[in-house]
Amino acid sequence: MPRPTDYRPNILWLLLGIPLALITYWYLNEAISYGEYIQHRGRISVWLLLLTLAVTPLRLSFQGRSWSRGLVQNRRYFSVVSFAYALPHVVAYLIRKETFALVAEEAAYPEIWTGWLALVIFAALALSSNNWSMRRLGHNWGICTIWCIWRHC
Numbered sequence: 063m064p065r066p067t068d069y070r071p072n073i074l075w076l077l078l079g080i081p082l083a084l085i086t087y088w089y090l091n092e093a094i095s096y097g098e099y100i101q102h103r104g105r106i107s108v109w110l111l112l113l114t115l116a117v118t119p120l121r122l123s124f125q126g127r128s129w130s131r132g133l134v135q136n137r138r139y140f141s142v143v144s145f146a147y148a149l150p151h152v153v154a155y156l157i158r159k160e161t162f163a164l165v166a167e168e169a170a171y172p173e174i175w176t177g178w179l180a181l182v183i184f185a186a187l188a189l190s191s192n193n194w195s196m197r198r199l200g201h202n203w204g205i206c207t208i209w210c211i212w213r214h215c
Contacts, residue, residue, distance in 0.1 A: 074136055078143040103151040110144035145188035152181055
């Protein structure tokens with residue numbers, strides 16, 4: 063019989079996915095504009111990334127607290143969901159630009175190329191944040207994760 067804690071990741075995914083679904087629904091039904099869609103997705107993605115990066119300092123500051131242990135146990139989910147918010151942000155941007163020439167033209171702006179760099183780092187973290195990758199990389203998984211997070215900051 064499954065324990066109540068076996069369902070915790072599913073509940074967390076659901077809670078983190080509700081704003082993702084709502085914002086996308088509103089955008090597709092033209093209840094919010096392209097700019098609002100990009101802004102909401104980007105902002106939530108950054109907040110989730112900041113939460114992911116703050117887990118260790120919070121755990122060290124509040125040792126022994128159950129909620130800080132819960133953050134540590136769910137850190138991987140926050141980072142993957144952060145990527146899940148960032149990816150449609152980029153897809154909407156690419157659809158809006160229509161041609162590669164327009165995307166390449168804007169790539170010279172710091173706010174754009176840093177966004178592309180962040181997406182690459184997000185993708186590396188998201189692709190390696192699964193049990194198979196963690197087993198395959200072994201101890202190097204932690205080193206890879208630390209390197210990616212350091213590059214992101």
